[in-house]
Amino acid sequence: MNALHLSGPVLADDDRVLDEAWVVDGALRLSDPGAAAEGARTVSGWVVPGLVDVHCHVGLGPMGAVSKEEAEEQARIDRDLGTLLVRDAGSPQDTAWIHERHDLPRLIRSGKHLAYRKRYLRYFADELDDVTQLPEAVAREAQRGDGWVKIVADWIDRSMGREADLTPLWPPEVLVDAVAAAHENGARITAHTFAHEAVGPLLDAGVDGLEHGTGMDADHIAEAASRGIAVTTTLLQVANFAGFAAQAEPKYPVFAARMRAMYARRYAHVMALHEAGVPLLMGSDAGGTIEHGTLPEELAENARAGLSPADVLGYATWRARDYLGVDGISEGASADVVVYDADPRTDVGVYARPAAVILRGRLC
Known part of the structure; x- marks a missing residue:
């Protein structure tokens, strides 16, 4: 029929x-x-329109790229719980083959994560040897993807010893050129960012989106709202910050303290974004360390933060589809x-x- x-x-x-x-x-x-x-x-x-997971990693597992069969199963798990549109937020596997599978969710790919060597999770990203390579790498991934590029903007710098903390990966002038490279190649660019120090240069460079955005202050939030820059809240991932802090405390107490503080204010942060008028996106961050099929839990977490169920629905469906240009x-x-x-x-x-x-x- x-x-x-x-x-x-x-x-x-x-x-x-x-x-x-x-x-x-x-x-x-x-x-x-x-x-x-x-x-x-x-x-x-x-x-309702099919749910949209705007931060999801099909093809990624704890040790990097997974088999095609496992990637297919990841996508199927998401689909069966109502996620019918995924914006990939970085995958080491080329998942373009999913476009031909009409039984799997629609996929908008960002290509590979782009990071600096030894400054991100092992096996996840294309790790560049020189920060000046970022604009060229962004142009390459823009051509490979489906209109999006994902960069890692900050991570812990363990070379600082006990003073190790989150620090930006890229000089501001390199970010400007990287964003320009994305736009010149017809793509939008979004950035993983936990740290406060990374947000200002990202906004100044003209980035199109922020993933996590846990370090944003009131001025950052106001600027994102005025420019319509969307933030993907990923509360399931931020809920892990307390565990990250406990694990890091013996060797990296400064980093641990920062992660613990961001964990403590996670719900207030989401409400500050929402009340300022920042476009919010719902993302499970599934793949890698979080299981697929968890977008319903992510939506529930945003309601716990204080969003009304009606706003959660809008952010997870028609508002996200409008943002991504999908009916x-x-x-x-x-x-x-x-x-x-x-x-x-x-x-x-x-x-x-x-x-x-x-x-x-x-x-x-």
């Missing part, structure tokens, strides 16, 4: 709630399609939707138990 009847409410965006919609030959129809939908199977519940629930769009048995505008717990997942018009 190539037709479905979606018996709503159909939550199309912040302002549009439809009573029903149809899926015909994989596409959404928002008005009665007549004979084309005769005999359609009815799926009832609260219908949600609109006439003729691909039918990538999730159905819940309760209203996600009031209950964030529903994300862990989708009643139906429909990808490209097919029930998964």
